[in-house]
Amino acid sequence: MTVADVLLLALGAVAVGSGAAVVTSNHLVRSGLYLVISLGAVAGLYLVLGAELVAWVQILVYVGAVVVLLLFAVMLTRAPIGPSRDLDRPAWPALIVGGGVGLGLAALLADAFRWTLYDRPPPGTAERMGTQIFGQWVLPFEVLSILLLAALVGAIVLSRPDIGAREGEEA
Amino acid sequence: MHAVIPYVTGALLFGLGVYGVLRRRNAILVLMAVELMLNAVNLILVTADAAVRATLVGVQIESWAYPNGRPAHSGGVFALFVIVLAAAEVGVGLAIVLQYYRMRRAVHVDEVALHHDDEQVSR
16 A cells, blocks of 8 residues: 555545435435546546546636536536435435446456556646647547537527527427 | 555445435436536546546557647546536526426426326426
8 A cells, every 4th residue: 555545545435425415416416526626636636647638627627617617507407405305316326236236347447457467657737738638639539629619508498488499380 | 555445435425316316306406416417426536537547557559549749638638628518408407497496396207297288387
């Protein structure tokens, strides 16, 4: 057990624990805040694994944008502040499928990698990652920008009822 | 580092995400569970990148396989792409959820009518 192992175990426990709280909590807002903790712990795991840029992008985009967007949606749908009774469906199918997938994948990966010790790789700093993105991966990067534009236009069209209304139909 | 720790963490997070998607009725909570699943995949990509790169030190790779130089940090780059995809997904998904809420005053995914009903709903 090295220092990296201890950090990985602690951050992984935090990530899984708060992830479990996300899917079991009765409070909508608390779910969102537990999601922040889980995503932050995963960002810490990225840092330990040497992917610095991914960790900071995770903090910026996920914690900074996605979770804020989700909390905005919670507020816009007039969710109650207190606990809600009607958030869940029957647990059995979800428990069977989710538990099966999670434990099955965990057993598969644990059996595949055993307790092998790896060296820590050189960190993926912004300079190295940028060289890769704009060298090897420049075409997917450009395609991704088109996808972002399409998502932007799609979100605007969806949320404006006066665009795309059929003829004779009042918007 | 032992790569099995983040691998198992990722697998458990993915299982939690699947559980959440199937369990939750509220569409926003379903989206949160989807975010958990995407994060689990990202974690596994980054871990695989780190472990494979640490293993392949000194291995000679055929030069014709990589005409533009040896790739590095591919898992990290993929994780970045997945993060961008998740941002786009959550944007469009929340637009759909909010539009549905505007039409029906509810965000429960198991009450969405899959068939076309004749009487037009009031907007």
